[in-house]
Amino acid sequence: MVDKGSRTVLHRPLMILAAAMAVLGVIALGGLVFDDRSLVNAPIWLKPLKFTISVGLYAVTLAWLIGQLARGKRVGWWLGTVFAVGLGMDMALLFWQIAVRGRTLHFNQETPVDQWINNMVANGAFTGWGASAAIAVLLLFQRLPDRAMNSALRAGAALSVAGIGIALLMFGPNEQQKAQFRSGERPSIVGAHAVGVPDGGPGLPVLGWSTVGGDMRIPHFFGIHAIQVLPLVAFGLLKLSRRYPVLESDFVRRNLVRTASVGFAGLLVLLTWQAQRGQSIVHPDFWTLAAGAGIIAVVAAGSALSLRAPRPMHQLT
Known part of the structure; x- marks a missing residue:
């Protein structure tokens, strides 16, 4: 995010991530139509499509949230960049593992390659979770003119971090x-x-x-x-x-x-x-x-x- 006078430019790395998700979403949608492979009793392209939509929406929202920061702008910019890199890496590995290799992504420990990809995706997710949590903390110190939106941003960011953290419950045997x-x-x-x-x-x-x-x-x-x-x-x-x-x-x-x-x-x-x-x-x-x-x-x-x-x-x- 860069301030130029009164104009606020949305966080560029996050918007690039969102644009990439839009492109990958179109590819995944095409895969659903033209590729009849399945994985764990579901069309193989369905999971990539769902993740592109979710990550894309989250990236745009986070870019907007960072644009609301009056304090800690530079810290917020770097946190958004960390999120974009971590989730971008995760999505690249997701498409490679599922769509190209035709293998499950999460929890897969079958081969050394599967284990490495699973661990890398987990690291990227935890990095994104940490960046989101830090942005949620930054929002606690903001004072927006509209009290309702101020409360919504704080509570929404905090609950979103909690929602990401719930994923930890899935990784135990x-x-x-x-x-x-x-x-x-x-x-x-x-x-x-x-x-x-x-x-x-x-x-x-x-x-x-x-x-x-x-x-x-x-x-x-x-x-x-x-x-x-x-x-x-x-x-x-x-x-x-x-x-x-x-x-x-x-x-x-x-x-x-x-x-x-x-x-x-x-x-x-x-x-x-x-x-x-x-x-x-x-x-x-x-x-x-x-x-x-x-x-x-x-x-x-x-x-x-x-x-x-x-x-x-x-x-x-």
Whole structure:
């Protein structure tokens, strides 16, 4: 990011990463149409396509976030560059391992090459996670004119870092793999997306999330994209304030964003808890539904209180 007077240029390395994801996304989409290979019971190009979309959106959002920094601009620029390099390396290895070599990427320990690629991708992901966490810390020291957007950026970045961190829960051996280790056998796959069932079983269309067991990709995905959802909530409230006078107060909008952030955090914890118990997203039990109802009740009550809260005196004059 470079400031030229009042004009802010978006973080160039991140925008280059986003442009590269757009190109790779088109290639992956073509692969889905013209390449009928499959891997772990899914079209071989589906995972590269999903990752290009997710990484591309995240890169654009992070470039915009860095553009909001009034303090620590140079540090933010370098952190964004570290993220772009780390995730760029990861995506190059992902395409090479899956689309070119036709082998699984995550958790693959079958050969020395597979193990090296898996470790390099993990290093790139951890580097990106660390850079995102540091940018989240920088956002704590910013003071944007709009209080609602200020809260949205802070909470969104923090929850996004938590969502990335949830991926760590996937890399430990599951029960079957632990049994193999205890018997003296070294499994070729260490870690899993699914909980309680093997990876590659019945899943939701396109997303592939397990419909018969827990799936840690769900809270991981949900948490990562808080960085887009909560700022969109703040932006939507600002637009609605032109029609609804109660939302003209940025204190009201800020409190509504904070309420949405609490609800988002609660749902992230609920999805993680559900997946860790080996429960499918489409087959919630009583306790999952009860917890979900509790989150809805808290958000509804918080929203009502936010709308009824008195505005500061300087906004009444």
